[in-house]
Amino acid sequence: MTGRTDVAKENDLVLLIGRDRKRFILRLTSGAQLQTHRGVIYHDDIIGRPLGREITSHLDYPFLVLEPSTHDLILDLERTTQIMYPKDIGYVLLKMNIKPGSRVVEAGTGSGGLTLALARAVMPTGRVYSYEVRPDVLRLAAKNLDKLGLLPFVELKERDIGEGFDEVDADALFLDLRTPWLYLAQARAALKSGGFFGALLPTANQVVQLIGALPDHGFDAIEVEELLLRPYKAVPARLRPADRMVAHTGYLIFARKVERVPAPEADEGQGTPSEGIETRKGE
Structure with missing residues (x-):
């Protein structure tokens, strides 16, 4: 037995x-x-x-x-900050290819909701490196992860990521910050070539800032998505949507770190392709 x-x-x-x-x-x-x-x-x-x-x-x-389930554990977390909703976390794990053995960097630990899910996904051979600037919040995240037996798979770091990440060649990196566009150079330095980048933002104005900055820092395959979850009352005689749904909780932004080949320089005297071509307009 x-x-x-x-x-x-x-x-x-x-x-x-x-x-x-x-x-x-x-x-x-x-x-x-x-x-x-x-x-x-x-x-x-x-x-x-x-x-x-x-x-x-x-x-x-x-x-x-x-x-x-992981969903149950996230909702049961002790928290002093807003955590990512399970509907968003589950999608992030799929979109960013988080699996056993992955090395994942996270900034904005908060109470540890996403950290919990990342740790359960990468264990037993992977590792999560999570950065947070607020010591009291980081202590709570450590308490939550320890309670669930997940601390062996997570390194919690109290640091401003403006100083950069310790990791290189990470498989994936996620930013849950107000101004992620300010840290794209640091994110790029931490990711492997082709690595997965993700972020969560609450407003469209922030999304515009981020997607405008991503190409300038060597990121491509940019996607912006939003998930809406509508539960139903599971009663056979009167199946219908629940009175409340989990609507807008944030915009999810995904991209990949890419290496671009510099465009070849034109030969001296050759000019641009359009130079020397006459048009018939005005003839």
């Missing part, structure tokens, strides 16, 4: 969902208990038993026991 991956073990993270859809994420500890509005749940009632089943609190209220 201990070899089964669907069996809850001590120190595992589990997700509890009540019939009222209230959610709790906890790390299992022998002898511990969780106090909820629907009664006490004893960790020992979960440890050693299969996931995907119901347990009951001491008030006989049922909870479903599941393995939490």
Whole structure:
């Protein structure tokens, strides 16, 4: 039984969902208990038993026991700053080819929402290098990542990226900053040739600034995208959109670092292609 991956073990993270859809994420500890509005749940009632089943609190209220997803973990983060929404994070992982073994640079750690997802994507052989200038915010991100066992895959650095990144030949780099166009030279120096660049910005004016600056710093294949998420009420008798949707949370900007061959200089005296060509206008 201990070899089964669907069996809850001590120190595992589990997700509890009540019939009222209230959610709790906890790390299992022998002898511990969780106090909820629907009664006490004893960790020992979960440890050693299969996931995907119901347990009951001491008030006989049922909870479903599941393995939490990355989406669940992001929404459960302790935070003092706005985090990227899971709908944007998931798309970033796909667009920037983040996979096990990738080396990814991030600036603007915040509370660690994107960092969490990057770490889970690159593990066990990859690495995330995350930069943040605010020490209190960085401490919270470290706490969040440590709680989830992800710190071994992340290097947190308290630094202004205007000084540059330590990394070179990174596979991907993401900027979650107010003025990313000011740091494109640093981003280019950190990326491998053909590497993936990404950024998140809240306003169109900022996007214009960034996409105008990207070509001047050796980036091409520029894309600007926005994701809108509409959940539905999953009731067979009255399936319809939920009253609220996750609409504009920011613009996603993607590009690739490229190496361009300088245009050949014209031979002296040859002039430009249009020189010496007479037109018939006015004849």
